[in-house]
Amino acid sequence: MEEPSYKNRKVITIGVVSELTGLSERQIRYYEERKLIFPERTERGNRKYSFSDVERLMDIADKREEGVRTYEIRQDMLKAKKKEEDKKLRERMLRGQLNARFGVQKGRLNGK
Amino acid sequence: MEEPSYKNRKVITIGVVSELTGLSERQIRYYEERKLIFPERTERGNRKYSFSDVERLMDIADKREEGVRTYEIRQDMLKAKKKEEDKKLRERMLRGQLNARFGVQKGRLNGK
DNA sequence: ACCATATGTAAGAAAATATAACATAAAATT
């Protein structure tokens, strides 16, 4: 597996995200309201974003410029997510099958 | 060259760094005063740190627990940095030599 | 003994963030 650490850790405050993306804080909060991004919160309620949130926001900004509405952006996101999950599921199933036919057997390690 | 993007981008505010490292803001600022870390600043003067700053701070915290003083930590840092630079220099020199003997010649590309 | 180190704490000011509300143009829906 890769190193998800940096890219996905939610550590960036909204002001910095705004600088990074060129979006107003208003817009960033609104896209959250529209369920396009899901920042975490600090104890006292401050939003924290990850680099992948930032990237997603830049994608959103592009789409918006093309006139795509948040609702549709959301639909696309959900579709893409589902496709991802299906792919993972298929992979898991395949691995399961391979294990069933050729994997190690219970209580009998490496042919001994 | 690699992708220094995430690890080295200075985007984390001091409060989050404090959470991440367990150090007090006082300590973090003090280590800056002692020239162990070099955050950037926002327009209005807020400190911004990178993930590698965070890692360095955790190393510093370890050293401090072992009783090492900031001054010595700094010396070690400088020594390590110098060693790094020397290594790079040697590499560059070696590449230079190889180019001189076997590299492409000026105004005469690939033996034509 | 004296100086340097390392941290805590307090004060006050400036900046960042949060939420809620009102305003509004443009686009979509009925």
Added chain:
DNA sequence: AATTTTATGTTATATTTTCTTACATATGGT
């Protein structure tokens, strides 16, 4: 055409964060 939704700006007020400076102090070096 009238109405509703979308997307954003703006304003107001409260809370939180951050900054700098200063004072306090324990511990360890010189």
